[in-house]
Amino acid sequence: MKNSTMLFAIAIFVLVVGGFVFVNGKNGVTANVVSNDAQVVQGQMQQVVLSQNGYNYKDATAQAGKPISLSADSSVGGCLRSVSFNIEGKRYSKYLRTSEDTLELPALPKGTYNFACSMGMGYGKLIVQ
Amino acid sequence: MSFKEFIKELNGGRVEGELIKTIFYSLITSFIVLGLLYYLKFRFIENFMTTHGYFLFFSALSYAIILPSIRQVRAYKEFLCMAGMMVGMTIGMIAGFLPGFFLASTNGMFIGSVFGMTVGMALGIWNGKCCGVMGVMEGMMSGFMGGLMGAMTAFMLFNDHLIASMVIVFSISAVILFSLNYMVYKEMKFEERKIKDDHLWTLVISFILITLTIWLMMFGPRSGVFG
Numbered sequence: 001m002k003n004s005t006m007l008f009a010i011a012i013f014v015l016v017v018g019g020f021v022f023v024n025g026k027n028g029v030t031a032n033v034v035s036n037d038a039q040v041v042q043g044q045m046q047q048v049v050l051s052q053n054g055y056n057y058k059d060a061t062a063q064a065g066k067p068i069s070l071s072a073d074s075s076v077g078g079c080l081r082s083v084s085f086n087i088e089g090k091r092y093s094k095y096l097r098t099s100e101d102t103l104e105l106p107a108l109p110k111g112t113y114n115f116a117c118s119m120g121m122g123y124g125k126l127i128v129q
Numbered sequence: 130m131s132f133k134e135f136i137k138e139l140n141g142g143r144v145e146g147e148l149i150k151t152i153f154y155s156l157i158t159s160f161i162v163l164g165l166l167y168y169l170k171f172r173f174i175e176n177f178m179t180t181h182g183y184f185l186f187f188s189a190l191s192y193a194i195i196l197p198s199i200r201q202v203r204a205y206k207e208f209l210c211m212a213g214m215m216v217g218m219t220i221g222m223i224a225g226f227l228p229g230f231f232l233a234s235t236n237g238m239f240i241g242s243v244f245g246m247t248v249g250m251a252l253g254i255w256n257g258k259c260c261g262v263m264g265v266m267e268g269m270m271s272g273f274m275g276g277l278m279g280a281m282t283a284f285m286l287f288n289d290h291l292i293a294s295m296v297i298v299f300s301i302s303a304v305i306l307f308s309l310n311y312m313v314y315k316e317m318k319f320e321e322r323k324i325k326d327d328h329l330w331t332l333v334i335s336f337i338l339i340t341l342t343i344w345l346m347m348f349g350p351r352s353g354v355f356g
Contacts, residue, residue, distance in 0.1 A: 003140050006153045013156055014190065017163075021186045025178035084287065089176045093287075120238055120284045120352055 045069045045104075050083065050096075050124065052076045057115070057124025064128050068105040072096040082118035085126075093118060135314045144204035144322055145314055148197040151331050155196045158335040159189035166343060181346055183292055184231040187299055188342045191227040192335055194303050195220070195252070200331070201313050202256045206323035212316045213260020217268030219309045220256045223302045225249020225275025226282075228338075230298060232345055233280035234291060237352025241283060244345055245276025248338070 001009075050072045051058040057080065062068050072081055076096070083103055084093035094103040095118075113126040138145040163185055171177045202208075202216050229245020253268025286294045 001150075003146065003149045006149050010149070010153055010156060013160060017160055017189075018186060021178055021182045025182055089180060116352075118285075118287055118289075120287070 044107075047071070048126070049073050050076055052080055052122075056122050059125045059127060061127045061129060062108070064110045065107050067107050068126075070096075070103040070105060071099055071101065073099055079117045079119045080122040083115060084118050084120075085113060085115045087113060131315050131318070132311060134318070135311050138314060138318075144201050145310070147200060147328075148310060150328065151197040151200050152193045154328050154331045155193040155335040156189065158332050159192060159339040162336065162339050162343070163189060181235055183295065184234050185339075185343060185346065187295055188228065188231045189339055190299060191231070191302070192338045194306050195224050195227075196331055196334060198306050198309050198313075199252065199256055199334075200326060201310055202259055203324050203326060204322045205313065205317045205320055206259060208260045208264075208313075208316065210260050210263055212312070213257065213264035214267045215312065216259060216309065217253050217257020217264040217266075218271045219305060221249050221253020221268040221271035222275040223249075223306060224252040225272040225277075226279035227299070227302055228342065229276040229279030230283045230295065232342065232349075233283035234287075234295070235346045236349050238280045238284045239352055240345060240349045241280030242277045244342075244349075245279045246273050247276070249273070249275045 044066050046063055046066045046068055048060050048062050048068050048070050050060055050070060052075045057076070060070075070083065072083065081097065082093065082095045084091065085103075085105065086092075087105070087108070092103060092105055094101065096103060108126075108128045110128050113128065114123065115126060116123050135145065139149060140146060167177075171181070174181075198220055202220070208216060225245045225248060227245075228248045229241045231241075232244045233241025249272025250269050251272070253270075253272035254265050255268070257264030257266070257268030282294075282298070283291065
C-alpha cells in the first residue's frame, strides 16, 4: 500500500473511531460536570459542614434518603476547599470559596462515600447512616 | 532544505519511509483490540465512553505516534552522545507523560504515575542506549519525571477541562515526536541502516501496551476519589 493511501486510511480511522467515542461520550457525564440544583429535591435538604483535620477532612455524617447541602467551615483551607465526589459514576464537585457556598448532592443510600479535594491530595469520608 | 528532503523521504526507501506504515499498523492493532473488547464487554458498562472511552482512544493514538520514533532510532542503532541523549530524553518523557496522564485520569495519581514511570523509563532506557550510558541515564530520568508529571497534571486538571487538556497535550506531544523524527533523519541521513525490524514488532508492542493500559484502567487499583 502507498504511504499516501495509508495516511488517508489513518485519517479516516481516527475520524471514525474518534467520532464514535466523542458522540457516544457526550450523552454521559463528563469529568467536568458540577452537580446542579435540578437533581436535588428542595425542602428536604440536610446541611453537612466539612472541617479539616490535619491534611485531610474530618469524617462527616449524613442521613440516608435526604438530599445533602455540603459546605466547608473556616478550618478548611487551600485546595481542600475544592471538594470532589464520585458517586455511581457521576462527578459532583465545587469550589467552596466561602462558608456560604454549597455543593448539593442527591439523596444517598446508606454507606460510606469517599471524597477528595480536586487535586486528590486531601481525603475524607461522608458516612450516610 | 533538509526538511523538504525529510518529507520526501517519508515516501522513500529508508527507515523514514516506514514511519507512516508503523503508525497505521499500530493504530489498526489497538483499534481491533479496543473494538473487540467494546463489543464483547465495555458497551454494557454504563457511561463507559465518558469514564474510559476518551482516554483509551487517546492511549491508542499515543502509542501509534511513539512507536515510529522507536523504529527509526533502532534502525540506526548508534548515535553521537548529544543526539542520543535527546533521543532518550524525548522518548522517555513523552512515553512516560502520556500513559501516566491517561491512566491517572481514570484511576488516580498513584497507578497513573507508576505506569507512566514504568513505560517511560523502559522505553527511555531502551532507546537512550543508542549512545551509551549517558543516553540510558537521560532516558531513565526523563521517564521517571514524565510519568510522575503526566499523572500529576491529569489529577490537577480533574475539574478543569480535562478532556480539552488531553487533546492539547496529545497534539503537542505529536509535534515533539515528529520533530524528533526529523532530528534523527538530519543527524543520520548519511549513515546506513543497521537494524531492519519487520512490522510484527509494531503489532506485538502495540498489543502489549494497549492491553496493559486497558487492563489497568478496568481492573487496576483506584484512588479514593474514584470510588
